[in-house]
Amino acid sequence: MTNRREVMTGAFAVLWQAAASAQNQAGPAPVFKHELPNVNMDNWEVTVSVVDYAPGRVGQAHRHAGFVLAYVMQGTVITKISGQPETAYTLGQMFYEAPGSTHEVSKNGSATEPAKLLAMIFAPKGARLTVPVQ
Numbered sequence: 070m071t072n073r074r075e076v077m078t079g080a081f082a083v084l085w086q087a088a089a090s091a092q093n094q095a096g097p098a099p100v101f102k103h104e105l106p107n108v109n110m111d112n113w114e115v116t117v118s119v120v121d122y123a124p125g126r127v128g129q130a131h132r133h134a135g136f137v138l139a140y141v142m143q144g145t146v147i148t149k150i151s152g153q154p155e156t157a158y159t160l161g162q163m164f165y166e167a168p169g170s171t172h173e174v175s176k177n178g179s180a181t182e183p184a185k186l187l188a189m190i191f192a193p194k195g196a197r198l199t200v201p202v203q
Contacts, residue, residue: 101163106136108168115191116198122146122184128175130202135192137166144184149174171202 113135122128122144139148141158148164149155151171157178158164166172177184190198 103138103165106168108135110191112194113191114194115189117187117189120186120188122177122186124177124182125180126177126184128172130171130173131175131199132169132171132202133166133190133192134196134198134200135190136168137191138189139164139166140187140189142185142187144182145178146184146186147174147176147178148172 119142120139139146139158140163141160143160145157145159147155147157149172150164150166151173155174156164192198
């Protein structure tokens with residue numbers, strides 16, 4: 070059985086590797102700090118995915134089963150999370166999606182260059198990770 074510490078350690082190891090890679094490309098990695106939700110993470114897991122944004126890609130509105138930490142690995146990603154302003158994130162920057170929030174805008178900030186995110190979704194085991202929103 071995987072405990073909370075093992076899940077968090079694994080996720081942050083992946084993030085550290087991405088930050089180290091970005092640091093080699095763009096100087097010192099930024100510091101990211103955000104409070105996490107007060108949830109019991111028994112029977113939760115983390116799913117880490119690379120999200121590729123082709124030039125000009127615009128994603129549809131969606132929400133996730135738990136909470137998300139996202140790290141920009143390449144290019145510029147423009148996002149709007151419910152209750153937050155639309156923001157452009159670039160290489161080495163991160164954002165947070167709270168449980169129950171809607172990812173209203175998710176798009177590549179460039180019509181000619183690709184973008185890439187490392188998304189860590191923390192959610193109950195077996196949950197549908199991404200659900201489209203109208």
